[in-house]
Amino acid sequence: MSINQTEHLIEIAVPVVGVPHALTYTIPAAMTRFPMVGKRVVASVGTRKIVGVVTRDARVRAPEGFTLKPIERVLDESPIVSPAQMDLCRFVAEYYMAPLGETLRMCVPPDLAKGGKQDFAIRRRRAGKKSQSRSSGPGVERTLTPEQQSCVNAVLDGKASSFLLEGVTGSGKTVVYIAITKAMLAQDKSVLVIVPEISLTPQLVAEFQGALQTDIVALHSNLTQAKRRDALLALSTREARVVIGARSALFANMPSLGLIVVDEEHDASFKQDETPRYHARDVALWRARHEGAKIVLGSATPSLESLVNVQAGRLVHLQLTNRIGGNGLLPKVEVIDLRARAQHKEMVARDRSLTDGGTWRILSGPLKEALVQTLERKEQALIFLNRRGYATFAVCDACGEIRQCAHCSVSLTYYQSRNLLRCHQCDHSEELGPFCPSCNEGPVMTFGLGTERIEAELQACFPEAKIARLDRDVVRRTGVLQQIVTDMKSLDTDILIGTQMVAKGHDFPGVSLVGVILADTGLAMPDFRAAERTFQVLTQVSGRAGRGDKQGRVIVQTFNPGHPSIAFAKHHDVKGFMALELESRKLATQPPFSRAALLRLDGDVLEKTEEISKLIGVSLRESIKQSALQQVCHLLGPAPAAYERLRGKWRFQLYLRAANTKVRAQVLDVMRADRELEKTIRKAKCRLIIDVDPVHML
Numbered sequence: 117m118s119i120n121q122t123e124h125l126i127e128i129a130v131p132v133v134g135v136p137h138a139l140t141y142t143i144p145a146a147m148t149r150f151p152m153v154g155k156r157v158v159a160s161v162g163t164r165k166i167v168g169v170v171t172r173d174a175r176v177r178a179p180e181g182f183t184l185k186p187i188e189r190v191l192d193e194s195p196i197v198s199p200a201q202m203d204l205c206r207f208v209a210e211y212y213m214a215p216l217g218e219t220l221r222m223c224v225p226p227d228l229a230k231g232g233k234q235d236f237a238i239r240r241r242r243a244g245k246k247s248q249s250r251s252s253g254p255g256v257e258r259t260l261t262p263e264q265q266s267c268v269n270a271v272l273d274g275k276a277s278s279f280l281l282e283g284v285t286g287s288g289k290t291v292v293y294i295a296i297t298k299a300m301l302a303q304d305k306s307v308l309v310i311v312p313e314i315s316l317t318p319q320l321v322a323e324f325q326g327a328l329q330t331d332i333v334a335l336h337s338n339l340t341q342a343k344r345r346d347a348l349l350a351l352s353t354r355e356a357r358v359v360i361g362a363r364s365a366l367f368a369n370m371p372s373l374g375l376i377v378v379d380e381e382h383d384a385s386f387k388q389d390e391t392p393r394y395h396a397r398d399v400a401l402w403r404a405r406h407e408g409a410k411i412v413l414g415s416a417t418p419s420l421e422s423l424v425n426v427q428a429g430r431l432v433h434l435q436l437t438n439r440i441g442g443n444g445l446l447p448k449v450e451v452i453d454l455r456a457r458a459q460h461k462e463m464v465a466r467d468r469s470l471t472d473g474g475t476w477r478i479l480s481g482p483l484k485e486a487l488v489q490t491l492e493r494k495e496q497a498l499i500f501l502n503r504r505g506y507a508t509f510a511v512c513d514a515c516g517e518i519r520q521c522a523h524c525s526v527s528l529t530y531y532q533s534r535n536l537l538r539c540h541q542c543d544h545s546e547e548l549g550p551f552c553p554s555c556n557e558g559p560v561m562t563f564g565l566g567t568e569r570i571e572a573e574l575q576a577c578f579p580e581a582k583i584a585r586l587d588r589d590v591v592r593r594t595g596v597l598q599q600i601v602t603d604m605k606s607l608d609t610d611i612l613i614g615t616q617m618v619a620k621g622h623d624f625p626g627v628s629l630v631g632v633i634l635a636d637t638g639l640a641m642p643d644f645r646a647a648e649r650t651f652q653v654l655t656q657v658s659g660r661a662g663r664g665d666k667q668g669r670v671i672v673q674t675f676n677p678g679h680p681s682i683a684f685a686k687h688h689d690v691k692g693f694m695a696l697e698l699e700s701r702k703l704a705t706q707p708p709f710s711r712a713a714l715l716r717l718d719g720d721v722l723e724k725t726e727e728i729s730k731l732i733g734v735s736l737r738e739s740i741k742q743s744a745l746q747q748v749c750h751l752l753g754p755a756p757a758a759y760e761r762l763r764g765k766w767r768f769q770l771y772l773r774a775a776n777t778k779v780r781a782q783v784l785d786v787m788r789a790d791r792e793l794e795k796t797i798r799k800a801k802c803r804l805i806i807d808v809d810p811v812h813m814l
Contacts, residue, residue, distance in 0.1 A: 125184070126152050127172035128159055129217040134798070135161070136215040138171045142186045154195025154202060156228070158188040167230060169197055169220045171206075197223050198352070198369045204403055205367075211777075212808045213784065214392035222367040222392070225345045258291050258327060267434045268295045271410055276432045278401065280381075280422050281414040283436030284446060284688065285659020289414045290320065290623075292436070293377050294327045296412065297358060301330060305374025305409075306357040310365055310396055312383035314338055315586075315597050316621045320360050320379075328358070335361030335368060363388060363396035366403065373409045376400050380620055381413035381422060382652055384645075387811040395809055397422075416659060417652040417690055420698055424708040441625065442662030449658055449670040449686045452480045453677045470576035471569070478565065478573045483631045483671045487574075491581055491610055496626040499574065499613045500657045501567055501633040504587050505529035508564025510537060512552035519553075519560070525761040530562045531589075532572070542763045570613050570633060578611070586614035619657035625664040630657055635674040635682055642758045643813045644706050647681045651693050654685035705750070707809070710773040711780045714810040716757060718765035719802035728802055729754035729768035735793050736770065739786035748775035749783060758814045765803075771813070780808075 124145065127138035141159050143152070152173040158165055165188060197205075201223045209216040260268065271279055283289045297307045309324075311317060314336045325332045333347045333356045350356040352369040359365055363386050366376075378386070378397050386396040397413065404411035413422055413431070425431040439446055457463040457480060466481035479487075490497045509527035510519040519528045521539035528537035530548060538545040551558040571585045584600050591597045603609040604624045612618060612627075638650040654672065662668020674682055684693035702709045715732060719725035733754050740749045753770035760767055774780035784806065787793070797804055 125174065126157075126170050126187070128157060128168035128187070129171050129215075129220050130159070130161055130166045130168035131215070131217040131221050132161055132166060133215075135217065138216060139168075140184055142184050144186070147190065151195065152190075154197040154199070156191040156196055156224070158191065160185055160188065167191070168217060169224070171202065171216065171220075196228065198371075200373075200407055201367065201369055203406060204399070207402055207406075208392050208394050208399060212392050212394050213788070213806045214394075219392045222364060223369070225341055225348060227341045228345070258294070260291060260295060261288065261438065261440070263436055263438055264288055264292050264295070267292050267436065268299075270432065270434055271296050271412060272299050274432070277404065277408075277410050278431050279410070279412045279434055280418055280426055280431045281412050281434045281436070282418050282690075283414065283416060284439055284690075285416045285656065286439045286441050286446075286623075286663050287416075287436035288440050289379070289416075289436060290323055293379070293412065293414070294324055296375060296410070297324065297377075298328055300374040300410075301328065301357060303374060305372050306351070306354065306370040307359075307375045307377070308365065308368070308370055308373065308400075309358070309360045309377040309379065310363055310386075310400065311360065311379045311621065312362075312385035313617060313620050314362055315591065315601075315617050316379070317360055317362070318598055318601060319622065324358060324360060330358060331356035333359045333361075335359050335365040337362065337364065363394075366396050366400055373403075373407050376404045376409055376411045378411070378413045380415055380656075382415045382417055382419040383620065384649065384811045387809075389812075391805075393805075393807050393810075395811070398809070417655045418694070420648065420694065420701065421708045423694055423698065439662075441664055442667045443665065445662070445667040446688050447630070447658050447661040447668030447670045449672060449688070450482065451677045451682060451686050452482055452671060452673045454480070454673055454675050457481075469573055471572050476565075478570065478633065479577065479631075480671075480673055483673065484577065486629055486631070486669060486671055487578065487611070490629045491578065493628070494607075495628040496604065496607065496609065496624065497611045497629040497631065498618055498624070498627050498657070498660050499570060499611060499631045499633065500615075500618060501565060501570055501613070502615050502637050502653065503564070503566045504540065504568070504589055504615060505538070505566035506532040506568040506572070507562035508566060510548060510560050510562045512555060512557070513559050513561050514557040515552060515555040517552055517554040523761070523764045525759055529566060531568060533568060541759065565633065567613050567615060574611055574613065581610040582608065583611045583613065584609045586612060586618050588615070588617070591617070616653055616657075618660065619653050622660060623663055624660060627660050628662060628664065628666055628668055630661040630668065630670045632657065632670070632672040632674075635672050636676050636679075639676065639679065639681065641814075644701075644704070645811065647679075648697055650679075650681040651685050651697075654682065655688065655690065658685065658688070705773060707773075710750075710775060711777050712774075712810060713772045713780055713784060714769055714807040714813065715753075715772065716767060716769040716805045716807065717754070717797070717802055718762070718767045718805070719800060720765065721800075722766045724800050725766045725802055726754070726768055728797055728800055729770070731793060731796065732787070732804065733770055735787045735790050736772065736783065739783050743782060743786070745774075745779055745783060748779050749773070 124143050125140055126143055127140050129138045152170045155170050156167055205219040209219040300307050317334050321332050321334050335347050378400050381397050388394055426433045467477035469476040469478045507530040510530050521544050524539055524541045530537055535548050536545050537548055552560055567585055567587050574583050586600050607626050639646050658670040661670050717729045736751055750773045754768045757767035757769045
């Protein structure tokens with residue numbers, strides 16, 4: 117069909133690999149009187165029928181003789197993506213160099229993205245009934261401290277709109293969030309609260325619900341499709357005006373948005389590890405500014421990025437320096453030097469494990485004694501180790517072969533409860549077996565510590581204690597997370613063991629003791645942020661102790677007591693550590709003093725993947741040279757990724773640092789426009805991933 121000036125065209129974003137931009141189609145004349153932008157339509161892409169979202173609706177002149185396809189059908193009576201959501205997705209797609217079709221999927225429930233029926237009339241009635249049932253129960257009025265009230269006033273009364281709320285652990289940041297939310301609701305505004313972990317949503321929903329007596333919507337990936345649709349509809353129709361959820365809640369349609377809260381803003385979990393690879397904190401800042409809303413970033417250990425934004429005047433720095441519980445005192449932190457204990461036979465004897473005949477030192481003598489005292493006082497303890505499983509690797513005693521995943525270049529983790537070896541990257545599992553599969557001899561020995569091993573050791577040491585474990589292996593089972601939190605709140609659990617899931621945001625007033633089994637695990641990661649993350653997690657987990665009426669106690673076991681991450685965490689010295697780390701990053705021109713991108717190529721064949729990664733390096737270096745940006749750009753690689761093979765794919769990566777976002781985009785855009793390189797990558801059946809502002813180097 118030849119396009120002329122009178123025909124109506126629409127542009128559609130489709131979630132198809134290799135189609136980064138919107139595609140143009142024609143629509144029947146009868147549809148031209150209805151708004152189309154934001155609606156889902158079915159269109160043919162090649163030989164497939166694909167559900168896409170209309171991004172543009174206009175009469176556009178096309179070249180004579182140019183043939184366009186018509187759409188197959190329209191799925192929605194009214195737009196399913198609002199103008200504000202469309203703007204948000206355009207920004208995310210452009211900044212993070214992601215296909216617009218993939219980004220728009222963040223706004224559409226999974227079943228609707230595949231062409232499911234909208235059926236709004238039924239769902240509106242259902243959402244209304246459900247939202248009414250949420251507001252039962254007595255309200256809880258909280259009196260703000262002068263420091264908390266000052267922070268609330270600064271947000272509500274000042275001309276500024278973007279804030280960093282830095283508060284020591286247990287200082288009552290949540291109370292500040294609730295007070296600001298209450299003021300926003302009085303102004304008939306909506307409020308969006310995002311948290312880094314799904315495990316934090318039940319606690320926050322309960323606190324907000326008790327204080328505000330209004331409809332609170334939880335929004336995260338663990339919801340069923342029906343519940344997710346109901347939640348999104350309740351928000352878009354303003355039957356509910358407060359949502360608490362994980363990072364994806366950021367894309368919810370919320371008319372009259374007045375406030376965004378990003379709790380634990382420093383957390384790396386806010387960065388999505390699949391397309392679109394957005395950072396929820398940074399996107400939240402953009403959305404708040406674009407929609408004229410206030411935004412509060414909260415943390416006891418702010419990210420370096422946010423501190424630099426404070427220095428640049430882009431964020432107003434609010435501080436809570438006083439603790440509410442523990443008689444106003446931060447927990448007392450004791451550091452146990454595991455190297456020194458290894459030099460003394462008496463200490464080694466006291467530290468011996470009960471679960472392997474005494475060859476391992478899992479709980480130091482001081483930590484064991486502290487646990488005994490805590491249990492005698494009928495108080496609770498929290499034990500932290502950021503590793504799952506029973507043992508971190510298995511090795512043959514005859515040939516020395518370490519059991520590795522068949523699909524990934526990582527060792528398999530041993531789970532004693534099921535006698536299984538499992539890969540934490542691809543979830544491959546296999547039996548341990550009595551003999552080594554390489555030499556058919558043995559025995560196969562297991563080494564290293566995980567939370568399952570700590571649980572077994574504590575049960576052996578304290579058989580009368582009620583012990584629970586909280587990690588990703590446990591919360592896979594429906595309802596377990598809520599039960600664990602409930603048991604801790606009601607003091608039905610004596611000792612809780614966990615990974616970083618227990619370090620974030622939980623408020624357990626009965627916990628008087630925190631034990632860190634091995635503080636060094638994060639320092640071994642091949643990442644320039646390793647020290648910052650270690651300091652943050654130690655400070656956060658320490659803050660779980662002493663939230664009741666007594667000062668808490670923290671015992672940290674480490675082989676590196678002098679490391680800045682541990683030395684500063686011992687004294688809760690956030691300012692001192694951050695100043696030191698900022699200076700180190702500045703000298704190395706690492707983020708936040710540069711803007712980075714990680715380019716990762718994966719493929720089936722090692723040699724071909726490496727060869728093409730070198731071509732990408734040549735293309736990038738040529739782009740930098742032609743643009744005369746050698747002084748403000750730095751490129752490393754290609755080199756094998758830390759996980760050289762993952763899920764059966766070989767991986768190589770390049771690391772680009774640029775002076776600012778504009779320079780970075782300029783360099784990457786030239787490479788992305790290289791059609792010959794694109795064809796070469798596609799022909800080799802490789803995949804190029806561009807991770808803008810990466811938070812991990814793995």
